[in-house]
Amino acid sequence: MQPDIRTIFGAQKEKVHRKGSLDAKxxxxxxxxxxSYLRDEKNLQDLYEALYNDLRKPEVEVIATEVGVIQAQISxxxxxxxxxxxxxxxxxxxxxxGTRSYIRYEPKGVVLIISPWNFPLNLSLVPLVYALAAGNxxxxxxxxxxxxxxxxxxxxxxxxFRWNEVAVVEGDATVATKLLxxxxxxxxxxxxxxxxxxxxxxAAEHLTSVTLELGGKSPAIIDETADIPRIARRLAWxxxxxxxxxxxxxxxxxxxxxxxxxxxxxxxxxxxxxxxRAGTGxxxxxxYCRIINPHHFQRLGSLYQDAIDKGAHLLTGGNFExxxxxxxxxxxxxxxxxxSIMQEEIFGxxxxxxxxxxxxxxxxxxxxxxxxxxxxxxxxxxxxxQYFMDGNPAGGTVINDYMLGYxxxxxxxxxxxxxxxxxxxxxxxxxxxxxxxxxxxRKWGSLDMIYPPYSDRVLWM
Ligand code: NAD
Numbered sequence: 130m131q132p133d134i135r136t137i138f139g140a141q142k143e144k145v146h147r148k149g150s151l152d153a154k155x156x157x158x159x160x161x162x163x164x165s166y167l168r169d170e171k172n173l174q175d176l177y178e179a180l181y182n183d184l185r186k187p188e189v190e191v192i193a194t195e196v197g198v199i200q201a202q203i204s205x206x207x208x209x210x211x212x213x214x215x216x217x218x219x220x221x222x223x224x225x226x227g228t229r230s231y232i233r234y235e236p237k238g239v240v241l242i243i244s245p246w247n248f249p250l251n252l253s254l255v256p257l258v259y260a261l262a263a264g265n266x267x268x269x270x271x272x273x274x275x276x277x278x279x280x281x282x283x284x285x286x287x288x289x290f291r292w293n294e295v296a297v298v299e300g301d302a303t304v305a306t307k308l309l310x311x312x313x314x315x316x317x318x319x320x321x322x323x324x325x326x327x328x329x330x331x332a333a334e335h336l337t338s339v340t341l342e343l344g345g346k347s348p349a350i351i352d353e354t355a356d357i358p359r360i361a362r363r364l365a366w367x368x369x370x371x372x373x374x375x376x377x378x379x380x381x382x383x384x385x386x387x388x389x390x391x392x393x394x395x396x397x398x399x400x401x402x403x404x405x406r407a408g409t410g411x412x413x414x415x416x417y418c419r420i421i422n423p424h425h426f427q428r429l430g431s432l433y434q435d436a437i438d439k440g441a442h443l444l445t446g447g448n449f450e451x452x453x454x455x456x457x458x459x460x461x462x463x464x465x466x467x468x469s470i471m472q473e474e475i476f477g478x479x480x481x482x483x484x485x486x487x488x489x490x491x492x493x494x495x496x497x498x499x500x501x502x503x504x505x506x507x508x509x510x511x512x513x514x515q516y517f518m519d520g521n522p523a524g525g526t527v528i529n530d531y532m533l534g535y536x537x538x539x540x541x542x543x544x545x546x547x548x549x550x551x552x553x554x555x556x557x558x559x560x561x562x563x564x565x566x567x568x569x570x571r572k573w574g575s576l577d578m579i580y581p582p583y584s585d586r587v588l589w590m
Contacts, residue, residue: 227574238314340551
């Protein structure tokens with residue numbers, strides 16, 4: 130039986146301080162427990178069931194976007210942890226002759242991970258494996274909205290760890306608020322910018338460091354040189370996987386006017402090819418997820434209705450089935466900035482299409498919104514690609530494809546300003562959970578030459 134939050138926190142603090150740092154072997158052993166658990170056939174079946182109940186996620190997507198991503202990060206940790214754990218020598222400037230300098234990555238201590246519902250396993254366990262690789266004790270609060278997967282995570286962690294090493298605390302904002310009263314050594318939050326601000330304000334009370342993995346409106350620019358059939362197919366998939374409930378999904382398209390007609394045709398036929406080959410409708414495809422709950426269904430319905438009421442045209446999709454929480458991939462044009470669909474992150478399968486004639490207009494459109502998590506550019510023109518990147522900050526950019534931003538652990542993943550701070554994946558994530566202690570070790574010599582009395586010293590510049 131797991132005790133209350135304060136007892137868990139106190140016991141984790143005590144253990145971390147009493148025991149000191151775990152060596153790389155012990156840390157890796159903890160990380161690998163998670164790997165073994167996920168490889169067990171029975172555990173995998175339970176996970177399929179949990180994610181089906183939460184999002185109607187197909188098994189292939191459970192592997193590709195949840196389990197596979199976690200296992201890829203675990204393999205990366207396995208390959209690199211010994212190296213990260215070593216003291217990192219740095220060069221020594223001349224006045225420090227006789228000393229040796231290095232950086233030692235130490236665990237921050239007891240860390241809090243708060244995760245969202247859209248990739249509920251991935252976005253809980255990826256930060257967790259890096260927190261463990263860095264040697265921390267962890268309290269993890271998964272989302273109350275993806276309740277089946279959260280229960281699965283709790284069962285898994287309870288089987289694998291003692292609560293004074295890793296504990297899962299389930300619950301909603303009330304529980305999160307209680308957790309945020311505690312002086313954690315780091316908070317890793319994934320969720321909306323709105324809640325990100327609350328997290329940062331609470332963390333400031335204890336001067337706790339934060340990683341904020343947030344969202345926003347990630348634009349997809351398509352210029353006049355783009356290969357439309359390829360791009361439209363990739364974009365149709367990116368906007369439909371997980372029913373568009375993905376932080377890195379393209380939020381809206383900004384396309385050169387000369388390519389719009391072709392894009393719409395190709396987008397339509399791609400959706401048919403991906404989800405409706407039998408001709409019975411996307412709603413009957415076993416490969417298409419559902420909206421997480423009635424609240425988000427209604428939120429998306431309101432965005433759609435507001436756009437239509439203000440003059441948007443429906444180009445494809447537009448079917449909403451509340452009983453089944455189904456929304457078809459939906460393209461809209463004749464979009465104006467006063468529509469709510471252009472004022473908040475969509476986070477669903479609705480895709481507004483905006484056209485431009487001169488590339489300078491693209492920058493104006495993008496600058497109306499805070500800096501996005503991703504900026505997508507579809508172009509075969511090097512100068513255009515550079516032009517669109519210059520002066521348009523984004524957490525990351527993918528050129529001529531979508532979604533890949535969260536896939537290469539050699540690259541930092543995360544937002545900029547309103548879309549987040551701090552980075553996930555690979556060494557970047559290991560560092561988020563580590564204190565970079567700088568160490569100077571004197572072997573010989575001294576700084577005697579600058580000690581008083583100064584009357585004996587000769588100044589030289
Ligand atoms: P959310 O911000 O509503 O909730 C995230 C977590 O915060 C949940 O565990 C929730 O219980 C908790 N929470 C909610 N209110 C809180 C409060 N007042 N105080 C403390 N904690 C609170 O986000 P969501 O709806 O779960 O997820 C969608 C958002 O997450 C989107 O904006 C999306 O772009 C973003 N997201 C970002 C990434 C990324 O890696 N950058 C990944 C996935 C989702």
